Amino acid sequence: MNRTPTSSFVSHKPGVMSPLERLYHWEQSRKDENYLSQPDQGEYRHYTWGQVADLARRVAARINERNLAPGSRIAIFAKNCAEWFITDLAIMMSGHISVPIFATAGESTIKHVLEHADAKLVFVGKLENAESQLAAIDSRFPTVSFPYPGTPANYSWNEFIDCDPIKDSPIPDMQSTMTIIYTSGSTGVPKGVVHTYHSICWAAQNCIEPLTTTKEDKLLSYLPLAHITERVLIELASLYSGSHVSFVESLDTFQRDVQASRPTLFVSVPRLWTKFQMGILAKLPQKKLNLLLRIPVINKLIIKKIKKGLGLDKTRLFASGSAPLAPATIEWFAKIDIPICEGWGMTENSAYGTASVPFRHDKIGTIGKAYAGVTIRTSQEGEIQVKAPCNMKEYYLDEEKTKEVFTEDGYLRTGDKGVIDNEGYVKITGRLKDIFKTAKGKYVTPAPIEAKLMENAYIEQVCVTGNNLPQPIALVVLGEEARQVSSAEVDTSLKNTLHEVNSQLESHQRVARILIMQNEWSIDNGLLTPTLKVKRHVLESRFDSIIQAKYGSEIARIEA
Numbered sequence: 161m162n163r164t165p166t167s168s169f170v171s172h173k174p175g176v177m178s179p180l181e182r183l184y185h186w187e188q189s190r191k192d193e194n195y196l197s198q199p200d201q202g203e204y205r206h207y208t209w210g211q212v213a214d215l216a217r218r219v220a221a222r223i224n225e226r227n228l229a230p231g232s233r234i235a236i237f238a239k240n241c242a243e244w245f246i247t248d249l250a251i252m253m254s255g256h257i258s259v260p261i262f263a264t265a266g267e268s269t270i271k272h273v274l275e276h277a278d279a280k281l282v283f284v285g286k287l288e289n290a291e292s293q294l295a296a297i298d299s300r301f302p303t304v305s306f307p308y309p310g311t312p313a314n315y316s317w318n319e320f321i322d323c324d325p326i327k328d329s330p331i332p333d334m335q336s337t338m339t340i341i342y343t344s345g346s347t348g349v350p351k352g353v354v355h356t357y358h359s360i361c362w363a364a365q366n367c368i369e370p371l372t373t374t375k376e377d378k379l380l381s382y383l384p385l386a387h388i389t390e391r392v393l394i395e396l397a398s399l400y401s402g403s404h405v406s407f408v409e410s411l412d413t414f415q416r417d418v419q420a421s422r423p424t425l426f427v428s429v430p431r432l433w434t435k436f437q438m439g440i441l442a443k444l445p446q447k448k449l450n451l452l453l454r455i456p457v458i459n460k461l462i463i464k465k466i467k468k469g470l471g472l473d474k475t476r477l478f479a480s481g482s483a484p485l486a487p488a489t490i491e492w493f494a495k496i497d498i499p500i501c502e503g504w505g506m507t508e509n510s511a512y513g514t515a516s517v518p519f520r521h522d523k524i525g526t527i528g529k530a531y532a533g534v535t536i537r538t539s540q541e542g543e544i545q546v547k548a549p550c551n552m553k554e555y556y557l558d559e560e561k562t563k564e565v566f567t568e569d570g571y572l573r574t575g576d577k578g579v580i581d582n583e584g585y586v587k588i589t590g591r592l593k594d595i596f597k598t599a600k601g602k603y604v605t606p607a608p609i610e611a612k613l614m615e616n617a618y619i620e621q622v623c624v625t626g627n628n629l630p631q632p633i634a635l636v637v638l639g640e641e642a643r644q645v646s647s648a649e650v651d652t653s654l655k656n657t658l659h660e661v662n663s664q665l666e667s668h669q670r671v672a673r674i675l676i677m678q679n680e681w682s683i684d685n686g687l688l689t690p691t692l693k694v695k696r697h698v699l700e701s702r703f704d705s706i707i708q709a710k711y712g713s714e715i716a717r718i719e720a
Contacts, residue, residue, distance in 0.1 A: 176334060176362050180252050182399040184329050187213040190217040190375075190402065198242040199409040199417055200308075207242055207413065212249070217325030219250030226281065230255050233277040235301075236268070237261040237293075240381045243306040243317065245395055247283050249642055253330055256280075259352075260386035261692035264288040264683045267296040269350060273342050274301055276352060276557065277301040284311050286410075287390045288683070334358040340556050343507050352556030353388075353507045362533075363512035363550035364396035370517050370531060371477060373425065375402030377568065378474070382408040384690050388511040389481050393427055416473030426475045431692035433489060433500065434620055438639040440466060440496075446617060447643070453495060463497045472498065479503055479719050481511070482691045483672040484588060484607060487525040488615035494521065501529050504588070508565065509534075510550035514586050529584040536586060537571065543592060544578045545571040561604055577605065583720025594696060596627040602668035604632050609661065609669065616657040618650050621681050623694050624671065625707060631672035633707065634658075636697065637680050651715045658714060675706065676717045 186195070191210035197203045207215070218666045223234070234251050236258060238244055253259045259277045261270060263286065270293060274282065285306035287293045296310065297303060304320050305313035331339070338357040342350035353667055358488050367373070371393075379398055383390040406421035408414050428436075444466075450534070453459045467473040478493075481503045490500050499519035504527035505511030514536070516528035530536045534548040551572050554562040565573050577595075578588045590605035597603050606624035613622050613634055620639035626632035642650045662670040681687035687702075700707065706718055 164637065165638065176358055176365055177400075178252070178332050178334060178357055178361060179249065179364075179396055179399045180329070182402075183209075183213055183216070183249060186399075186402055194404060195398075196242040196245060197404070197406040197421070199407065199413065199420070202408055202409075202413075202419075205242070207246075209280075212246055214247040214325055215321060216253060217327075218321040218323055219247055219254035221326045222320050223250060223254040223256065225323075228254075228280050231337065232256045232280040233259045235259045235261055235277065235279040235282040236272060236385075237263070237265075237282055237283075237297075238287065238306055239263040240383075240385050240390070241285055241306060241308070242407060242643065243283075243285060244385050245252050245405070248395065252332060252338065253326065255330065255332070257295060257337050257448050260339070260341060260391070262384055262386040263698065264384075264690045265687075267292065267343075269300070270296040272350065273352075274298070277340055277342075284313055286311065318406075332357050334361070337553070340508050341386070341391070350448060351558065351561060354553045354556050355510065356553055359550050359552060360510045361396065363510035364392045365400050366531065366550075367393060367512060367531060368401050371397070371425065372483045373397055373401040373403055376425045377401065377403040378421060379403050379405045379425055380408070380418060380421050381405050382414065382417075383427065383429065385572060387482075388506070388507040389427065389690050389691075392511050413473065420471075422471055422474040424474055425470055425477045427477070427479045427481065429692050430480060430485040430489070431621075433480055433485060433493070434614075434639070436470060437489060437492060437617075438620060438641060441617065442640045442644065445641075446620065465669070466496055467498065468572075477501065477517070479515075479517075481505065483693050484527075484611060484612045486614035488611075490524045494519075494524075504528070504576075504586070506572075506574060508552045508574075509546055509548060510552075511598070512548065512550045512575075513546055514659050516585075518525060523585050526581070526585040526587045527578075529541055529586065535571075536580065536584075538578060538580060539573075540591070542577040542579070542589070544574045544576045544586065544588070546574060547571045577674075596625065596632075598626055598632065598668060599628050599630050600668060604631070604669050609634075609671065612661045612664065613671075613674075616653060621694070623699055625696070626672075627700070631668075631670060634671050634674045635677055635703065635707070636674055637677050646654055647676075647717075673711055673714045673716060675711075676715065677703075677718060677720055 186209040192208050194206045195209045195212050196207040234256050235248055248258050261273050271422055282301050282303045284303050286308050290310045303313035304315045305311040307317040334357045337354055339355050340352045342352050379394050381394045408417040408621045452462045477502045478498050478501050493500050501516040501519050503515040505513040514528040514530050536546050547570055575592050576588050578586050580586050590607040595603050595605050609624045610622045618638050619636050621637035623635045624632050689700055
C-alpha cells in the first residue's frame with residue numbers, strides 16, 4: 161500500500177474524464193454563462209464559467225508558489241460557498257489532494273484530521289463556531305480565509321487571488337488520489353477515505369444519466385460539501401452536466417435562498433424532510449389538510465401553494481439519502497405531489513450504490529436498485545456488500561482497517577443489513593453495529609422499529625435502545641405539531657402508536673416505553689453527525705442513567 165497518495169499529470173484511459181477537463185470545456189464553450197450564484201448579505205454574486213476557471217487558476221498559482229511536494233494534502237474547512245468549489249478545482253490544478261473538514265467539526269476532529277492528513281495549507285470560511293474552531297488549528301498549519309467576516313487567517317482571499325493565473329490546463333492522472341474524505345464519525349474516530357480521480361469521478365459522471373441531469377438544471381448546494389453525497393451529486397455532477405449551482409447564505413436565510421434558486425433537483429436528508437413536514441403541519445393541521453386534499457380543484461391549488469412555499473415548485477426530482485426516511489413520511493409527501501426517491505451509498509463507495517429513480521409507489525421502503533456498473537449482494541449474515549469502480553482505494557494510513565472492510569474477492573463490506581427482492585430492489589433492515597442484545601439474550605435490530613414509531617406525526621426524532629434491558633425502550637423528541645396540542649393528547653397518541661407497533665413485533669422486540677426528551681438532538685450538542693444522523697453511542701452513553709432507570713408508565717417525560 162502506498163502510504164502517501166500522489167498526484168501527477170499524465171494521459172489516462174478513455175472513459176472517465178476529470179473534473180478539470182469538464183471545466184476547461186465549459187470555460188471555452190460557455191465562458192460568459194453563469195455557473196455559481198453566491199448570496200452574500202442578501203445580494204447575489206454570480207460567477208461565470210470563465211470567472212470560476214480564472215479564479216481557480218489564480219489560487220493554483222499561489223499554491224504552486226509554496227513549492228509543496230506533489231500530492232500534498234490541502235484542507236478546506238468551511239460551509240458551502242462558491243469559493244469552496246473554486247478552491248477544490250485549484251487544488252486539482254496544482255497537483256495536490258483535497259481534505260474537506262465539516263464546518264461543524266469540534267476541536268478533537270479538527271486536530272485529528274489536520275494532523276493525520278499532515279495538511280500543508282488550510283482554507284477556512286464560514287464556520288459553525290468560528291472562534292473556538294479556528295483556535296483548534298495549530299499555528300504550524302498556514303491558513304487562507306474565504307471572503308466572509310469572522311474568519312481571520314494568515315492570508316486573505318483577496319490577496320491570495322491577486323496574482324497572475326496559471327496559463328496551462330493540467331489534467332490529472334485518473335489513478336492518482338484526488339481527495340481524502342474523513343467520515344462523519346457516527347461510530348468513533350473519523351477514518352480517512354482515499355478516493356482516486358477515477359473512483360469518485362466514475363460515480364459523478366455516471367450519475368448524470370439516471371438522474372437525467374443537464375445544463376438546464378438548477379442545483380442547490382447546502383448539505384455539507386465535506387460529505388460525499390454533496391460532493392458527488394452536486395459539485396462534481398454540476399461539472400459533468402454543466403448545471404447551474406446556487407448556495408445558501410445561512411440557516412436563517414435557507415427558505416429565502418431555496419425560493420430564490422428554485423432548484424430543479426433537490427437532494428435532502430431525513431431530518432430536513434421531517435422539518436419540512438412539521439413546518440407544513442404547523443400552518444395546516446393534518447385534519448384540515450386531509451379535507452382540502454379531498455376537494456377537486458382545491459387540492460391542486462393547495463399542493464401548488466405548499467410546493468411554492470417550500471421553493472420546490474420547479475423541482476422535477478426529489479431525493480433523500482444519508483439515513484433511512486420513514487415510509488410513512490414518503491407516503492405523506494407523495495400525497496402532496498412530492499415523490500421522494502431514496503438513494504443509498506457511503507463515503508467508501510462515492511455515495512453511488514442504489515437509487516429509487518424513477519419513483520415507484522410500490523417500492524416505498526426500499527433504497528432502490530443498483531446503479532449501472534454496481535454489483536450488490538448480501539452475505540450469509542445478511543450484510544449488504546458492493547463492488548464497483550467507485551469503491552475507495554483505502555483508508556488513509558490504515559492498512560488493517562482497509563483489509564477488514566474488503567472481502568477477499570473485492571467487495572466492500574457496508575455494515576448495513578438488508579434483503580434484495582426479485583426485481584433487484586434493496587431494503588435495509590438495520591446496521592450490524594446498531595444491533596443490541598437485551599437482558600434476555602435476544603438480539604434486536606432498532607432501525608425497522610424506529611421507522612414504525614416515526615409514523616406518528618408528533619415524533620420528530622427517535623432512537624430505540626436497550627442493551628441489557630429486559631425490553632427495548634424508545635427515546636423520542638417531539639416536533640412542532642406536538643406543541644400545538646395538550647400533553648394528554650400527545651401521550652394518548654404515543655401510547656396508541658406504541659401498542660400498534662408492538663402488535664407487529666416479536667415478543668423480545670416489543671418496546672416497553674417511550675421516553676420523551678425535552679431537548680432537541682443537534683450537531684451543536686453532539687448528538688447528531690454533520691449529516692444529521694443520530695450518534696447512537698453518544699446518546700446511549702450520555703443518557704445511560706435515564707435509559708437504565710425504572711418507570712411506572714408506558715409514556716414518560718424526561719428533563720433532558
